Amino acid sequence: MTTNRTFTMIKPDAVAEGHSGSIIKMIEEAGFRIIAVKKVQLTAERAGQFYAVHRERPFYQALCDYMSSGPIIPMILEKDNAVADFRKLIGATNPAQAEEGTIRKLFAKSIEANAIHGSDSDENAKIEGDFFFAGLEQY
Ligand code: ATP
Numbered sequence: 001m002t003t004n005r006t007f008t009m010i011k012p013d014a015v016a017e018g019h020s021g022s023i024i025k026m027i028e029e030a031g032f033r034i035i036a037v038k039k040v041q042l043t044a045e046r047a048g049q050f051y052a053v054h055r056e057r058p059f060y061q062a063l064c065d066y067m068s069s070g071p072i073i074p075m076i077l078e079k080d081n082a083v084a085d086f087r088k089l090i091g092a093t094n095p096a097q098a099e100e101g102t103i104r105k106l107f108a109k110s111i112e113a114n115a116i117h118g119s120d121s122d123e124n125a126k127i128e129g130d131f132f133f134a135g136l137e138q139y
């Protein structure tokens with residue numbers, strides 16, 4: 001089933017460098033509506049839970065340390081074809097390979113500190129959105 005929602009986080013590097021406003025502006029101008037948003041800092045343990053699918057990868061510990069190194073801005077977004085359109089807007093994981101005009105091309109510093117996350121499927125968008133927002137008021 002295709003839904004019209006996706007999940008994103010502006011990552012610690014982009015928040016720390018003051019790019020949140022520019023990134024949110026690009027997201028809204030691309031036609032996404034913000035359904036839920038907050039600013040939080042994860043513990044390394046909780047970052048590890050979020051990225052559990054990568055736990056066997058060599059970069060897992062560094063990723064958990066990085067993702068818990070400062071505040072992030074998780075958001076649930078809505079738009080037709082949200083998951084695929086958002087992955088297009090953020091660009092490739094490695095900013096060196098990201099297309100011109102994408103968020104990662106503009107703001108990412110490295111393959112790890114790559115400014116923003118975007119869910120890779122409708123199923124994961126729901127799981128990841130609930131990870132940050134379930135139990136709060138309706139969204
Ligand atoms: P995200 O899930 O954050 O949207 P992605 O789907 O483009 O990114 P994944 O393969 O899911 O990429 O990797 C998750 C995150 O792990 C990346 O965004 C990046 O921060 C980090 N990462 C991925 N590959 C590497 C690598 N080779 N070295 C260091 N960090 C990496």
Ligand code: MG
Pocket residue numbers: 118120
């Ligand atoms: Mg991913």
